[in-house]
Amino acid sequence: MARNSDGNKHEMILDAAVVEIAQRGFYQTTVAMIAKRAGVADGTIYLYFANKEEILFSLFDRAMRRFITEGNARLGDAANAVAKLRRIIELHLQLVGQDRDLAIITQVEMRHSLHFMNQASRAQVGQYLEILGRVIVQGQKEGVFRADLDPIFSAKAVFGVLDEMATDWVLSRRNTRLESKTGDVTDFLLAGLETRSRAI
Amino acid sequence: MARNSDGNKHEMILDAAVVEIAQRGFYQTTVAMIAKRAGVADGTIYLYFANKEEILFSLFDRAMRRFITEGNARLGDAANAVAKLRRIIELHLQLVGQDRDLAIITQVEMRHSLHFMNQASRAQVGQYLEILGRVIVQGQKEGVFRADLDPIFSAKAVFGVLDEMATDWVLSRRNTRLESKTGDVTDFLLAGLETRSRAI
């Protein structure tokens, strides 16, 4: 047999990897298992990826690219900082909550090594934190966010809350939707960020 | 040779494991490496632990026991909810920030498998979340925390911020102290929790 008959094998392998790794974890998943689910021979994996670890890296890349594309597409119009922050929270929970297997990998599997966290993952998270930071600075300029907050710190705090919600959702067996936390999160974070002049 | 000449071997092995696993990650660390650093033979490890994974579990247990002991010892006197929350934040950052190797393990290495996260780790985090939740309920009864917040949600949000600070600290090479974030965190979280009646 030969020749890419149906779909893109690269994609098919990544899709298979998501399912297998989510189920068993990266180290318990063998290359053979991924190959089997993808419907290719073991050796074929190595025509598309240099080694097993690169599958994980590619997985993260693909997810992050989608995340950013989708994000940009849906964030553009938001005018003020509060609207932007609302949108980011909504988007984050929506996108992570969309695919549980992928979420297992980003929230759990991918954090398994300093090496990895430093290399791929944190660089991307860093970009995300920068975007958040800029929104916070904007809000401070608009006078709606407290001026005394360190934007870098605040960005991390926001990310921390979102990330914990995501992890909690992944680990809970219940059949809730992650999106359902959007209101609570927005409420809590805005309370922490906004100036009190508009108080109740 | 024989007979526990110097210290408790169980402890010595765990101490060695912390260093080795922090350096290389759990899967890159061999039992032989741990044995070597602990100054015992490979086989000796198995007189104290059923298998390699149990070393990781025990590590977490020991850390958590210390965390709780220290916590109880230093939390007892705090009277109102705000004081308690301040103390918890301070304590969390102080205890995690005390030992970087251990922090690498709790913040990174330990999160590498759903299996583990479900079993050991999350059960303990659950207890911690309960304590936080109770403090928040107390604050609501005292009238200082917003009554409309879901305590369970709020506890997770608080934990999320603390956990993100810890992870960020572990992954940053800079020589900061984690404790130095105490003020910012307290400030941010109280703003999110407190009623606005006491405004500005």
Next chain:
DNA sequence: CAAATTAATGAATGACTATTCAGTATCTTA
């Protein structure tokens, strides 16, 4: 002090699995 008991050793085992590569099938081109 001679059994008997306990603690520890570390070389050998056995299982596992990432990766390779010689071979096979399909497709393209001239």
Next chain:
DNA sequence: TAAGATACTGAATAGTCATTCATTAATTTG
């Protein structure tokens, strides 16, 4: 349609490492 290129296969390889256990050493007991 024959030769060449391309894509894929999957059995074999080679290395790694958790775990075992026969043996040795120290300690205790009678």
